[in-house]
Amino acid sequence: xxxxxxxxxxxxxxxxxxxxxxxxxxxxxxxxxxxxxxxxxxxxxxxxxxxxxxxxxxxxxxxxxxxxxxxxxxxxxxxxxxxxxxxxxxxxxxxxxxxxxxxxxxxxxxxxxxxxxxxxxxxxxxxxxxxxxxxxxxxxxxxxxxxxxxxxxxxxxxxxxxxxxxxxxxxxxxxxxxxxxxxxxxxxxxxxxxxxxxxxxxxxxxxxxxxxxxxxxxxxxxxxxxxxxxxxxxxxxxxxxxxxxxxxxxxxxxxxxxxxxxxxxxxxxxxxxxxxxxxxxxxxxxxxxxxxxxxxxxxxxxxxxxxxxxxxxxxxxxxxxxxxxxxxxxxxxxxxxxxxxxxx
Amino acid sequence: xxxxxxxxxxxxxxxxxxxxxxxxxxxxxxxxxxxxxxxxxxxxxxxxxxxxxxxxxxxxxxxxxxxxxxxxxxxxxxxxxxxxxxxxxxxxxxxxxxxxxxxxxxxxxxxxxxxxxxxxxxxxxxxxxxxxxxxxxxxxxxxxxxxxxxxxxxxxxxxxxxxxxxxxxxxxxxxxxxxxxxxxxxxxxxxxxxxxxxxxxxxxxxxxxxxxxxxxxxxxxxxxxxxxxxxxxxxxxxxxxxxxxxxxxxxxxxxxxxxxxxxxxxxxxxxxxxxxxxxxxxxxxxxxxxxxxxxxxxxxxxxxxxxxxxxxxxxxxxxxxxxxxxxxxxxxxxxxxxxxxxxxxxxxxxxxxxxxxxxxxxxxxxxxxxxxxxxxxxxxxxxxxxxxxxxxxxxxxxxxxxxxxxxxxxxxxxxxxxxxxxxxxxxxxxxxxxxxxxxxxxxxxxxxxxxxxxxxxxxxxxxxxxxxxxxxxxxxxxxxxxxxxxxxxxxxxxxxxxxxxxxxxxxxxxxxxxxxxxxxxxxxxxxxxxxxxxxxxxxxxxxxxxxxxxxxxxxxxxxxxxxxxxxxxxxxxxxxxxxxxxxxxxxxxxxxxxxxxx
Ligand SMILES: Nc1nc2c(ncn2[C@@H]2O[C@H](COP(=O)(O)OP(=O)(O)O)[C@@H](O)[C@H]2O)c(=O)[nH]1
Numbered sequence: 001x002x003x004x005x006x007x008x009x010x011x012x013x014x015x016x017x018x019x020x021x022x023x024x025x026x027x028x029x030x031x032x033x034x035x036x037x038x039x040x041x042x043x044x045x046x047x048x049x050x051x052x053x054x055x056x057x058x059x060x061x062x063x064x065x066x067x068x069x070x071x072x073x074x075x076x077x078x079x080x081x082x083x084x085x086x087x088x089x090x091x092x093x094x095x096x097x098x099x100x101x102x103x104x105x106x107x108x109x110x111x112x113x114x115x116x117x118x119x120x121x122x123x124x125x126x127x128x129x130x131x132x133x134x135x136x137x138x139x140x141x142x143x144x145x146x147x148x149x150x151x152x153x154x155x156x157x158x159x160x161x162x163x164x165x166x167x168x169x170x171x172x173x174x175x176x177x178x179x180x181x182x183x184x185x186x187x188x189x190x191x192x193x194x195x196x197x198x199x200x201x202x203x204x205x206x207x208x209x210x211x212x213x214x215x216x217x218x219x220x221x222x223x224x225x226x227x228x229x230x231x232x233x234x235x236x237x238x239x240x241x242x243x244x245x246x247x248x249x250x251x252x253x254x255x256x257x258x259x260x261x262x263x264x265x266x267x268x269x270x271x272x273x274x275x276x277x278x279x280x281x282x283x284x285x286x287x288x289x290x291x292x293x294x295x296x297x298x299x300x301x302x303x304x305x306x307x308x309x310x311x312x313x314x315x316x317x318x319x320x321x322x323x324x325x326x327x328x329x330x331x332x333x334x335x336x337x338x339x340x341x342x343x344x
Numbered sequence: 345x346x347x348x349x350x351x352x353x354x355x356x357x358x359x360x361x362x363x364x365x366x367x368x369x370x371x372x373x374x375x376x377x378x379x380x381x382x383x384x385x386x387x388x389x390x391x392x393x394x395x396x397x398x399x400x401x402x403x404x405x406x407x408x409x410x411x412x413x414x415x416x417x418x419x420x421x422x423x424x425x426x427x428x429x430x431x432x433x434x435x436x437x438x439x440x441x442x443x444x445x446x447x448x449x450x451x452x453x454x455x456x457x458x459x460x461x462x463x464x465x466x467x468x469x470x471x472x473x474x475x476x477x478x479x480x481x482x483x484x485x486x487x488x489x490x491x492x493x494x495x496x497x498x499x500x501x502x503x504x505x506x507x508x509x510x511x512x513x514x515x516x517x518x519x520x521x522x523x524x525x526x527x528x529x530x531x532x533x534x535x536x537x538x539x540x541x542x543x544x545x546x547x548x549x550x551x552x553x554x555x556x557x558x559x560x561x562x563x564x565x566x567x568x569x570x571x572x573x574x575x576x577x578x579x580x581x582x583x584x585x586x587x588x589x590x591x592x593x594x595x596x597x598x599x600x601x602x603x604x605x606x607x608x609x610x611x612x613x614x615x616x617x618x619x620x621x622x623x624x625x626x627x628x629x630x631x632x633x634x635x636x637x638x639x640x641x642x643x644x645x646x647x648x649x650x651x652x653x654x655x656x657x658x659x660x661x662x663x664x665x666x667x668x669x670x671x672x673x674x675x676x677x678x679x680x681x682x683x684x685x686x687x688x689x690x691x692x693x694x695x696x697x698x699x700x701x702x703x704x705x706x707x708x709x710x711x712x713x714x715x716x717x718x719x720x721x722x723x724x725x726x727x728x729x730x731x732x733x734x735x736x737x738x739x740x741x742x743x744x745x746x747x748x749x750x751x752x753x754x755x756x757x758x759x760x761x762x763x764x765x766x767x768x769x770x771x772x773x774x775x776x777x778x779x780x781x782x783x784x785x786x787x788x789x790x791x792x793x794x795x796x797x798x799x800x801x802x803x804x805x806x807x808x809x810x811x812x813x814x815x816x817x818x819x820x821x822x823x824x825x826x827x828x829x830x831x832x833x834x835x836x837x838x839x840x841x842x843x844x845x846x847x848x849x850x851x852x853x854x855x856x857x858x859x860x861x862x863x864x865x866x867x868x869x870x871x872x873x874x875x876x877x878x879x880x881x882x883x884x885x886x887x888x889x890x891x892x893x894x895x896x897x898x899x900x901x902x903x904x905x906x907x908x909x910x911x912x913x914x915x916x917x918x919x920x921x922x923x924x925x926x927x928x929x930x931x932x933x934x935x936x937x938x939x940x941x942x
């Protein structure tokens with residue numbers, strides 16, 4: 001067994017019996033699809049023996065299209081994985097090569113078909129917009145093609161350029177020309193309109209579900225401050241007021257587990273009420289449901305409305321937020337402004 | 345008393361007053377070259393940086409003259425800016441003579457003239473001194489001619505020197521001894537002493553600088569300030585050397601300091617007369633005036649939590665600046681603050697700078713205003729310097745603003761441009777003199793409000809630094825005044841309201857709108873910026889909103905980083921002021937304040 005997997009299992013054992021039932025497992029971050037079905041199976045079996053789970057357990061895996069052969073899809077399905085999220089990104093080969101992806105548009109389509117054939121009834125696709133040279137038209141082509149597979153879930157991410165990546169450096173040097181703010185706003189709003197017309201629920205800034213039951217049960221935990229346990233290098237965990245994270249280097253992760261016989265925690269933070277309050281707001285405002293005002297003001301002892309009445313009134317008037325009987329919700333336009341809304 | 349000489353140096357800025365003072369101090373043996381600290385008379389940092397003297401101070405120079413006698417030469421320094429001309433007059437009142445210092449290359453400037461006239465009013469002996477004769481561009485003949493034609497003085501009474509090279513200094517000291525009359529007065533008379541300066545010492549309280557005209561003053565005596573009848577027990581008296589030099593007593597004719605347990609500088613008034621509480625003199629020395637502020641503005645802390653700190657800083661600041669006054673004020677936009685009065689715009693700059701630098705405060709200033717006079721239909725009249733108190737327009741029967749007579753001197757070639765500037769600033773009744781070939785003295789009557797902003801800066805740049813400026817108040821004149829409000833998304837930003845002459849309301853409003861547009865960051869919605877008089881909008885601009893800023897992904901590992909970023913942004917936002925629903929940064933208030941006058 002590779003050292004990594006045995007470390008992972010050791011780490012699980014360190015947390016054995018410390019938690020109540022889990023209702024989701026998410027195999028993601030990095031490229032878990034590089035692991036073959038057998039290894040995924042070992043990891044899942046180890047999880048099952050270390051922790052307790054609910055009956056409606058959601059098990060998601062993130063895969064690269066080129067890794068998802070029919071065979072591997074079948075193996076994953078056989079191991080109990082019941083939700084698959086495929087990193088399609090685009091169905092345009094030029095865009096894919098701009099993004100530096102290994103797969104072609106054809107391989108993307110094949111991957112989806114393989115997932116379906118293997119029996120997956122909950123398939124999610126990741127797509128990217130805001131690519132250099134992309135027009136609304138070419139983006140909609142990708143989107144239409146994705147929709148033709150009636151995926152249960154869609155994530156449409158605006159391309160984020162990290163300054164330290166090769167793409168970032170090109171961007172900073174001005175050698176590539178990225179869509180401007182107005183166009184990105186159009187991408188965002190028009191995709192939302194289009195997908196909602198197609199019956200999808202725009203339930204978070206970048207996430208769409210064909211029905212509410214297909215929302216990512218797992219990801220929603222991040223946005224509602226639910227507890228989660230992260231295992232493996234650079235995984236983050238959250239419980240109560242505490243957040244902690246593992247070493248990001250795989251080597252350090254493995255040696256730390258071997259030498260210290262303790263969880264390989266690189267850092268942690270104990271959130272102050274003020275920080276919890278800020279997080280609850282900026283995470284909540286990313287979701288269509290928004291923020292339960294009564295719960296929020298009770299939990300954080302602040303009368304949110306009294307503090308910001310002029311601004312909130314203006315934002316409601318401008319159609320950026322709305323107040324339902326309980327919640328403060330971003331409108332579609334508000335979702336595009338969630339960062340600014342976070343610091344009102 | 346026969347061997348005391350009291351004198352000042354009057355000079356235009358940069359003509360070398362501080363350098364000359366340093367040389368005289370050196371020659372008197374008070375400081376050798378090693379312990380010599382440059383320009384000893386200008387003590388405060390800001391003064392030094394700006395090359396101007398704010399606080400007048402004195403120093404006693406012991407001098408053994410060629411006649412073999414020892415003399416005490418009291419050099420009384422004078423502030424060098426138009427804002428402080430009253431202080432100058434009090435310093436001059438303490439002297440029997442002045443050195444009129446003129447730059448050999450630049451010749452006579454307006455400031456020189458103004459101060460000379462003041463010296464003449466006090467019947468002082470004037471010794472013209474031509475400085476910087478070492479400069480290749482020095483033109484002694486030209487200056488001699490000016491002394492004759494422009495000042496009406498005998499040019500052959502003038503001395504020449506190079507303060508920089510230390511040449512001609514002894515001749516100056518000799519001339520002081522020979523030509524300036526000794527003080528008159530009688531130590532047996534009741535005490536009368538003129539306060540010409542006061543400064544704050546953290547250990548001793550207020551140090552009062554004064555000139556004794558009659559009588560004597562010594563420790564443990566009870567003195568009385570004649571303007572407010574306050575009495576104090578004298579703790580210490582002495583002369584100013586490089587530091588304070590304690591003495592048993594000061595007597596008629598002398599210049600020195602008094603320490604008497606006076607808490608703040610504002611407890612004493614420059615120009616007031618000190619007398620003895622037991623045997624007071626009959627009447628105070630002439631010329632006392634309360635220093636009257638002419639420019640008013642409100643100061644607010646950027647973070648409202650800093651209010652108490654600001655209050656404490658102002659209290660401390662006034663310990664050392666009696667001409668600065670303040671009282672509580674509040675603004676809807678900016679919260680609690682203080683309404684302050686200044687002697688002029690330079691004084692305002694100095695106060696602002698010192699509050700920010702010495703007390704580490706971030707403050708916002710409202711648009712400066714002069715003091716207007718309104719007469720109501722019911723016959724009552726009121727002076728108003730705060731736009732917040734602008735009367736109901738329908739009730740006003742007459743509005744007036746303060747006017748000044750400006751005196752400017754500059755080379756003739758700039759006449760057209762300067763005339764244009766003055767006329768733009770509503771100057772009238774101009775008067776042109778040609779005191780010497782190629783030089784112009786231009787007089788204009790102008791509203792004070794139109795020169796307080798950046799008139800002097802403009803004048804200097806138009807005349808490439810050769811123009812000088814001085815002014816005197818000439819009273820109130822009727823003027824069509826309106827209250828200009830600035831609205832941001834319909835909300836009045838009260839701190840930006842201004843009382844202005846109707847004729848400039850529109851350009852002023854447009855400019856304010858443009859400045860705000862440049863400084864207010866885009867927000868989630870469109871921002872309309874408007875200038876309005878009453879209900880009438882006279883200028884407007886808009887700031888278009890931004891529409892998308894959200895980061896695409898925010899999952900488990902992204903949250904901490906994201907929170908930290910938002911915490912930072914939130915802090916930045918806290919430093920902005922909310923007006924209705926719009927966040928306005930400090931820089932926006934500053935930008936409007938710095939508006940060029942139009
Ligand atoms: N060449 C020359 N420069 C001088 C002389 N006296 C003063 N200065 C320079 O003129 C400038 C202004 O002098 P300062 O004493 O600060 O002038 P103040 O503003 O009148 O006090 C400084 O740069 C001095 O070094 C002089 O006799 N000759």
